[in-house]
Amino acid sequence: xxxxxxxxxxxxxxxxxxxxxxxxxxxxxxxxxxxxxxxxxxxxxxxxxxxxxxxxxxxxxxxxxxxxxxxxxxxxxxxxxxxxxxxxxxxxxxxxxxxxxxxxxxxxxxxxxxxxxxxxxxxxxxxxxxxxxxxxxxxxxxxxxxxxxxxxxxxxxxxxxxxxxxxxxxxxxxxxxxxxxxxxxxxxxxxxxxxxxxxxxxxxxxxxxxxxxxxxxxxxxxxxxxxxxxxxxxxxxxxxxxxxxxxxxxxxxxxxxxxxxxxxxxxxxxxxxxxxxxxx
Amino acid sequence: xxxxxxxxxxxxxxxxxxxxxxxxxxxxxxxxxxxxxxxxxxxxxxxxxxxxxxxxxxxxxxxxxxxxxxxxxxxxxxxxxxxxxxxxxxxxxxxxxxxxxxxxxxxxxxxxxxxxxxxxxxxxxxxxxxxxxxxxxxxxxxxxxxxxxxxxxxxxxxxxxxxxxxxxxxxxxxx
Numbered sequence: 001x002x003x004x005x006x007x008x009x010x011x012x013x014x015x016x017x018x019x020x021x022x023x024x025x026x027x028x029x030x031x032x033x034x035x036x037x038x039x040x041x042x043x044x045x046x047x048x049x050x051x052x053x054x055x056x057x058x059x060x061x062x063x064x065x066x067x068x069x070x071x072x073x074x075x076x077x078x079x080x081x082x083x084x085x086x087x088x089x090x091x092x093x094x095x096x097x098x099x100x101x102x103x104x105x106x107x108x109x110x111x112x113x114x115x116x117x118x119x120x121x122x123x124x125x126x127x128x129x130x131x132x133x134x135x136x137x138x139x140x141x142x143x144x145x146x147x148x149x150x151x152x153x154x155x156x157x158x159x160x161x162x163x164x165x166x167x168x169x170x171x172x173x174x175x176x177x178x179x180x181x182x183x184x185x186x187x188x189x190x191x192x193x194x195x196x197x198x199x200x201x202x203x204x205x206x207x208x209x210x211x212x213x214x215x216x217x218x219x220x221x222x223x224x225x226x227x228x229x230x231x232x233x234x235x236x237x238x239x240x241x242x243x244x245x246x247x248x249x250x251x252x253x254x255x256x257x258x259x260x261x262x263x264x265x266x267x268x269x270x271x272x273x274x275x276x277x278x279x280x
Numbered sequence: 281x282x283x284x285x286x287x288x289x290x291x292x293x294x295x296x297x298x299x300x301x302x303x304x305x306x307x308x309x310x311x312x313x314x315x316x317x318x319x320x321x322x323x324x325x326x327x328x329x330x331x332x333x334x335x336x337x338x339x340x341x342x343x344x345x346x347x348x349x350x351x352x353x354x355x356x357x358x359x360x361x362x363x364x365x366x367x368x369x370x371x372x373x374x375x376x377x378x379x380x381x382x383x384x385x386x387x388x389x390x391x392x393x394x395x396x397x398x399x400x401x402x403x404x405x406x407x408x409x410x411x412x413x414x415x416x417x418x419x420x421x422x423x424x425x426x427x428x429x430x431x432x433x434x435x436x437x438x439x440x441x442x443x444x445x446x447x448x449x450x451x452x453x454x455x
Contacts, residue, residue, distance in 0.1 A: 043442070046302070047404055050440070054410040058355070067345045067355045067408040067428075104354055106345040106428055117315075119427050148360045148382075148405060180453050181360050181383040183405035239404050240383065240453055241442060272406045 002079075002136040004280055006086030009138070012278055013095025016142045017072060018103035020276040021064045024055045027210045028248065028273055035185060035238070035245035044243030051238070051271060066272045069105040070144035072096045072126035075205060079135035089128060097122040108147070129201060143208050143275030149182035149268045155200050158262040167192060167264050168227060174266040175231050175247070180240015183270035187211060188231070188250040191265040193257035202253035203267035208275040211249035224250045238271075248273070282440065288336045289377050294399045297443045299450035303401065304438040309338040309380070310421065313359050315429040317367040324370060331422040332431065335375030341382075343428035345408070353418045353434075357408030358382040361400070365389050372396045380441060384453045394449040402444035402452070414439040 029052070036048040058065040074092060084091070100107055100123035109124065110117040154174045158166045171190055178186075189209075191202030214221040227250040237243025248271065257263060285293060287307030297303070310332055312320070320330055341361055345354035361381030368379070369392035377398050382405040385393075393400060403411060417435035424430045444452045 043300075043302075050404050050407045050410060054404075054407040057413070058409040061348075061409070063348065063351075063409050063412070064345045064355045065409060066406045067343060067357050068359070069345055104346045104348050106343065106354075108343075108428070121427070151360070179384060180402075181362065183382070235455060239402070239442075241402075242455060270406055 001081050001083050003083045003085060004138055006084055006088070006091040008280060009084065009088070009091040010095040010098070012280055013074075013092050013140065013142065014099040014102070016140065016276050016278060017096060017099035017105070017144065020142060020274045021069050021103065021105055021144055022062045023059045024065055024272060024274065025210070025276070027212045028271065029055065031211050031248040032185075032271065035248070039238075039243050039245060041237070041243050043241045044238045044245065047238035047241060048245070064105055065274065066146060066270070067106055068108065068146035068148060069100065069123070070146045070274075071109060072123060073143050073145050073204065074126055074128050075141040075208065076128060076130045077133045077139040078130055079137045080132055081134075081136035082138055092128055093124045093126055096126045097124050138280040139277065140280070141208055141275060141277040145204075146270055146272065149178075149186065149270040152178035152182040153203070153265070153267045155196065155263070155265040157196065158264055160260070160262055162262060164223070167262060168223075170264050171227055171250070171266050172230060175268070176234060178268055179236055182268045183272070184236050184240055185238055185245045185248045185271050187248050187269040187273040188227070189267040189269060190250060190252045191267070192252060192254045192262065194255040194263060195257075196263055198255060199263035199265040200267070202255060203265035206251035206253045207267050207269040207273060209251045211251075211273070213251065215252050215254075217254070220252045220254060224252050287338050287436070289338065289399070291377070291397055294377060294397060294447050297399055297446050299443050299446045299452045301443040303441050303443060305338070305380075305401070305441060306437050306439070308433055308435050309340050310334075311340050311342050311432045311434060313341050313343050313429050314363055315426045316423050316431050317364050319423060321367045321370060334371055336377050338378040338380065339371070339376060340380040340434065344412070351412075353412050353415045355408030356412050356415060358403040358405055361385055368392065372398050384451075385445060390445055390449050390451065393445055394447065397447045399443060399447055400445040401441035403439070403441050411439065
């Protein structure tokens with residue numbers, strides 16, 4: 001067994017959220033630069049130039065890339081040989097609270113979705129997905145999810161007869177309907193299979209994958225490329241003002257499902273696709 | 281090249297703007313997003329006077345991140361405008377002349393823009409750190425209990441925007 005101190009988890013989570021809010025990943029920067037070199041429209045080029053400049057200013061001054069510093073979402077792989085000397089979820093929420101308070105991040109969480117909608121004033125609670133794995137490490141992948149793009153996300157239960165065409169149509173229809181709203185160029189996370197909620201969780205996880213990655217199954221990797229290519233021909237473009245760059249990547253995650261269904265979830269992320277991982 | 285505009289906008293300036301034009305805005309504007317709009321709407325419904333006079337004014341849909349010590353303001357990019365659509369025609373009919381946000385608007389809003397000779401600008405979503413450099417002054421106005429959603433008055437200098445919907449109803453997002 002290996003002991004990990006709750007305070008170390010808290011400090012790691014705090015540092016992760018401050019850093020991921022102010023510094024975009026190199027994969028996104030390179031994808032934006034590549035898009036800039038390929039775009040032909042002056043407007044699209046101007047928008048991409050502004051986004052690259054924005055991200056550089058944010059990193060330089062250590063201020064958030066976007067004012068919507070999102071809800072805190074964490075995927076934790078919790079080694080079964082790990083013992084924590086305190087409360088695990090409390091440590092994470094305390095880390096989120098300190099990051100959003102000390103790191104000048106916006107507090108965007110309300111305590112009740114329908115009636116009070118009162119701000120919790122510290123951006124907690126975080127959304128925590130925990131999986132117990134074998135081993136003696138704690139692996140945390142964290143992201144801040146802005147809701148301009150979250151609001152454009154959808155889930156649908158398809159019949160098996162809908163097949164791959166049905167999946168494609170649903171993804172494309174969701175992206176097309178979202179149009180300029182989710183701050184394109186977007187990262188499209190797609191979860192296929194499992195149950196209703198599993199598809200949604202996989203779609204979120206897919207947005208936390210690098211835009212340089214591809215699905216290990218060649219058929220799904222090909223589907224990722226095909227969907228991205230069709231989306232980039234929709235002329236949504238950077239900021240929705242037209243152009244060839246509407247999606248920086250489509251990432252698909254899949255899982256076994258029931259004989260009666262093809263659950264599909266599409267989680268859209270804006271160009272500020274902010275996530276980072278650490279291992280304790 | 282960008283068209284330089286001074287806020288509050290004059291009706292004759294608005295008429296010359298075409299969807300797709302790049303502009304920079306300088307002068308004063310008010311901020312308001314979801315919760316402040318809801319309050320405005322409920323106040324008008326209850327026959328109460330609004331805490332700001334929206335006539336000829338510009339409203340920016342934004343909820344900034346907190347400012348670091350010494351900074352005028354934190355990152356402050358636009359939020360999605362469609363969520364304000366329910367409340368917008370009422371404000372336009374009260375004389376509001378311009379809005380800044382991002383993304384599409386409803387047909388009701390577009391009709392109201394045309395009816396009132398108003399304009400809707402788009403700022404670049406996710407360029408919040410950069411946009412904060414255009415804000416030279418930030419003063420709280422009302423609804424301070426709403427935190428980031430409170431109404432503020434910003435003085436902006438060369439705030440870059442695109443004319444998204446012009447006074448004739450031409451819409452840059454409809455292609």
